[in-house]
Amino acid sequence: xxxxxxxxxxxxxxxxxxxxxxxxxxxxxxxxxxxxxxxxxxxxxxxxxxxxxxxxxxxxxxxxxxxxxxxxxxxxxxxxxxxxxxxxxxxxxxxxxxxxxxxxxxxxxxxxxxxxxxxxxxxxxxxxxxxxxxxxx
Amino acid sequence: xxxxxxxxxxxxxxxxxxxxxxxxxxxxxxxxxxxxxxxxxxxxxxxxxxxxxxxxxxxxxxxxxxxxxxxxxxxxxxxxxxxxxxxxxxxxxxxxxxxxxxxxxxxxxxxxxxxxxxxxxxxxxxxxxxxxxxxxxxxxxxxxxxxxxxxxxxxxxxxxxxxxxxxxxxxxxxxxxxxxxxxxxxxxxxxxxxxxxxxxxxxxxxxxxxxxxxxxxxxxxxxxxxxxxxxxxxxxxxxxxxxxxxxxxxxxxxxxxxxxxxxxxxxxxxxxxxxxxxxxxxxxxxxxxxxx
Numbered sequence: 001x002x003x004x005x006x007x008x009x010x011x012x013x014x015x016x017x018x019x020x021x022x023x024x025x026x027x028x029x030x031x032x033x034x035x036x037x038x039x040x041x042x043x044x045x046x047x048x049x050x051x052x053x054x055x056x057x058x059x060x061x062x063x064x065x066x067x068x069x070x071x072x073x074x075x076x077x078x079x080x081x082x083x084x085x086x087x088x089x090x091x092x093x094x095x096x097x098x099x100x101x102x103x104x105x106x107x108x109x110x111x112x113x114x115x116x117x118x119x120x121x122x123x124x125x126x127x128x129x130x131x132x133x134x135x136x137x
Numbered sequence: 138x139x140x141x142x143x144x145x146x147x148x149x150x151x152x153x154x155x156x157x158x159x160x161x162x163x164x165x166x167x168x169x170x171x172x173x174x175x176x177x178x179x180x181x182x183x184x185x186x187x188x189x190x191x192x193x194x195x196x197x198x199x200x201x202x203x204x205x206x207x208x209x210x211x212x213x214x215x216x217x218x219x220x221x222x223x224x225x226x227x228x229x230x231x232x233x234x235x236x237x238x239x240x241x242x243x244x245x246x247x248x249x250x251x252x253x254x255x256x257x258x259x260x261x262x263x264x265x266x267x268x269x270x271x272x273x274x275x276x277x278x279x280x281x282x283x284x285x286x287x288x289x290x291x292x293x294x295x296x297x298x299x300x301x302x303x304x305x306x307x308x309x310x311x312x313x314x315x316x317x318x319x320x321x322x323x324x325x326x327x328x329x330x331x332x333x334x335x336x337x338x339x340x341x342x343x344x345x346x347x348x349x350x351x352x353x354x355x356x357x358x359x360x361x362x363x364x365x366x367x368x369x370x371x372x373x374x375x376x377x378x379x380x381x382x383x384x385x386x387x388x389x390x391x392x393x394x395x396x397x398x399x400x401x402x403x404x405x406x407x408x409x410x411x412x413x414x415x416x417x418x419x420x421x422x423x424x425x426x427x428x429x
Contacts, residue, residue, distance in 0.1 A: 013288075014179060
């Protein structure tokens with residue numbers, strides 16, 4: 001268990017590792033049922049991940065990565081994020097993300113059925129999360 | 138006596154073949170590096186997914202009627218079996234594709250002897266071409282898969298297999314592919330994709346109590362399909378790396394063989410040339426003798 005008062009964050013996707021065992025003080029995640037804040041000493045947890053930003057702070061410095069879907073497991077001081085898709089600041093092309101958001105919003109008006117709408121909404125939310133990460137907010 | 142011009146022509150043709158095989162070896166080597174990197178990049182996800190799945194599975198409340206906690210865990214007698222045959226798209230890589238197709242054939246015979254119906258999913262052009270000339274039903278064929286494939290491709294195929302399994306159309310899904318052991322060794326292996334055996338995941342029951350958000354069965358319901366998708370993705374990555382390794386080795390030995398052939402042809406050529414000179418000399422000398 002965590003006696004050090006720090007967390008170790010890992011963010012991986014099937015294709016690559018985005019954040020590799022970075023030490024930090026707190027992590028906030030987009031859970032599917034709502035925002036999750038993780039501090040050292042958190043109870044072991046497995047949750048579904050929604051779409052949004054995984055942010056972690058270290059010494060007052062906040063870093064974010066955009067994620068879309070997947071799982072998060074907290075065990076001891078390890079926070080492991082298994083994302084379906086993830087992008088850190090360097091991997092994001094802002095104009096591409098803006099384009100994706102525009103496409104998604106236009107597409108939203110034409111889709112049929114809840115399932116497709118969910119997909120499009122997730123696309124838009126992921127594009128927005130990417131833009132937010134790219135702008136460093 | 139062999140014709141000098143013919144030998145020279147053959148040497149030239151072998152030389153150009155050697156240049157081609159050498160170039161193919163270089164290409165395979167650089168592709169191998171890239172595909173190996175992809176295998177390595179997938180490892181952290183594999184480790185984390187396995188650990189999470191084990192901790193969730195170990196904490197599932199036991200069902201009273203003993204039924205499985207999720208449809209993908211249902212162990213049924215294997216009456217209808219699907220075999221996913223993973224080969225490459227191209228040849229010129231030694232026995233790589235043949236080995237898989239042969240192992241698939243053996244598997245089919247074995248299952249048929251046990252009274253099961255077998256149908257196939259062929260991934261890669263070589264297995265598609267091989268099996269479409271035979272009588273087994275093919276559920277899905279993806280020639281050209283390895284031109285460009287990502288997680289999405291594997292996920293889509295895995296989802297359709299899982300759907301068939303859940304619907305009860307098939308009782309088990311196996312995969313036969315080349316496992317990448319090292320650059321010089323690829324091992325054909327047969328793995329079961331469905332039903333998932335939780336025991337194989339090393340489910341741990343001990344440890345702290347977890348919070349599940351939402352409940353453990355919902356999370357398991359999402360984790361298991363992902364596990365199947367990812368497993369298939371890994372097999373594809375492995376096969377791809379193994380294919381490039383096999384091609385590299387095959388092209389290397391082809392280059393070497395061409396070199397040996399050039400040496401022996403050069404020797405024959407020189408011998409023939411020497412013999413011709415000698416013969417001409419003899420003719421001149423004996424001609425001069427006759428004039429005396």
